[in-house]
Amino acid sequence: MRPAEIGHLLKLELLLDQRQKHAMGGMLLYVASAVYVCYLAVRHIEEASVWNALFWLILLFAAFNTLARSFQREDTGRQLYLYTLTHPRSLVLARTLYNALSMTAVSLLTLGAYTLFIGSDGLDDARWPAFSGIVVLGGIGFAAVLTLIGAIAARAGSGTGLMAVLGFPLVLPLLLSVMRASQLALQGLGLETSGRYLVWLLAIDAITVALSAVLYPYLWRD
Amino acid sequence: MKLLRSLCSIPAALLAGGTFAQSQTPDWLQETLFHSGKINTVVAVVALVLVGLAIWMAAFDRRLTKLEKRNGQQTTDQ
């Protein structure tokens, strides 16, 4: 496991994504249509808690959609190729990093689309920089937890359904603390109150990344 | 179950008479659960635990029966 190896793998992921532009486009379309459906259903939301909950629901499903691809898109040929060339630990760390990057993009995009359509009436006190920061951290957290789950689901040979079943109870602690923190930010409270939720968020991220690094090599073996 | 009920009824009988008023409208559930210091809640909980364990025992029994059958067949096959 070398940093250079992780860098190369990261580049490979980016290259693969450029080659599969339709996947990224599909992702954007998913976010746009989910937000639009919400807009059609509710028009605009007065209450901060409902606004917050709906946003996180959209982002949660967007995360499952984005991250399910990461291990399922590779065929056995490439898998074998990577297997012989790299250490599994660098692979999982590179994938987690890459997933974190793409989730950052997806969560910011979702936030943009969501505020554009649903609007932000009644959220005049909201602290948008803090809220965006929490959203990005939450997105990275989803990426950290769901990368290993995606790998397990892919190894089990079943589709995204299994990933949702396995991943859903495990993202709950993350989801609850991130929702609480963003709720506070929407109500105009600064980081001094939501700070402790962010500490837990970072702790969960660190624990999951460490566990992924330790456990992934066992999935790899066959 | 009968034994349990009679066991439970000992403290209930000792302490009976505490049917104090509940502010909500009394439906059958309320009546049952809240009667004499809510002792029936304890009866329900203990009964549920026993029922749960009995279901487990029945499932385990079936599992063992299957196993016995399989082993029996194998011995006759040989």
Added chain:
Amino acid sequence: MRRNWWKALGVLLLLYVVLIGLRTPLAPTIVHVDTDRITPGPVRFIAQGYGTAFSTEQPPMVWLENSGQRLCAAEVTVLDPLRIRVELEIPEGFRSELSHLHVLDTRAGQSMVLHEAFWTGGRGSGIQEATCPATAFSPSAAFTFPNRAILNETIRNLFFHVPMWFTMMLLMTISVVHSVRALGAGGLRHDVAAVNAVRVGLVFAALGLVTGMVWARATWGTWWTSDPQLNGAATVTLIYLAYLVLRGSVADPGRRARLAAVYNLFAFALMLVFFMVLPRLSDSLHPGKGGNPAFSTYDLDDHLRLVFYPAVLGWMLLGTWMFNLRLRAARLSESRP
């Protein structure tokens, strides 16, 4: 038999728990007065006791108390062992406040308080503290459980609901230990142990959920509330059901063992984090949290402890026994002659 002593111990402990836990009476208390507001002048009300033994030979002493004011009852009439009629004269100067009702039965050695029994609507700014005629009082040494408001008799559920979660956690810990070993050489044997521990653990989770729901209905008035403990329990159940779904979707035993072990370890670690985070996210209705009239592990009554700890150990031993049986049956079914 020498190797089976712990099974007998478990059964004996549970027998002790059922006998002592169900037969011990609750401490006598005043549960109800038939008025909720009293005004200056002569007042008369009936106080309903639970487990009391009032006697006409020597009526109990009764007084009202609210932050420094004390007012002794003028006359106490015993109607029956569970009911007394109290007559008192509220002076004009009594301060308007929630009052506690104190009842001291010197004959039976019972001292009882009904907190915030009623609102005393005085108009004054307080009266001189009176001292009621005192008699020698020696508390009775009877073995009782506390009779707390709302909980009442259901305090006994402590021995039949809470240990279910302890047992479940024990079994899940056993499972995770086997999962760690399943990742090493000869993993299949440990994999069988891990899955059987989870299966028995889920039985206890189901028992914990069902008993908890009945208890919640009787004390909080709903079958389910959004409470950290309840959400945690539901999540743990979901995690382990997902574990079984994962196992069901992989056919190859070697791969299944590895995938399941990885998921089990990952889930267990996140579950521990969840248990640390969850209670801090919100106030709880659960006993011992958020000022609820109940208990936490720290203020558990000494008498309750005497039954609660054996109950936890007994249920854990029973759970381990169930796991042991399942594991042996599973190993038998896998060893094809």
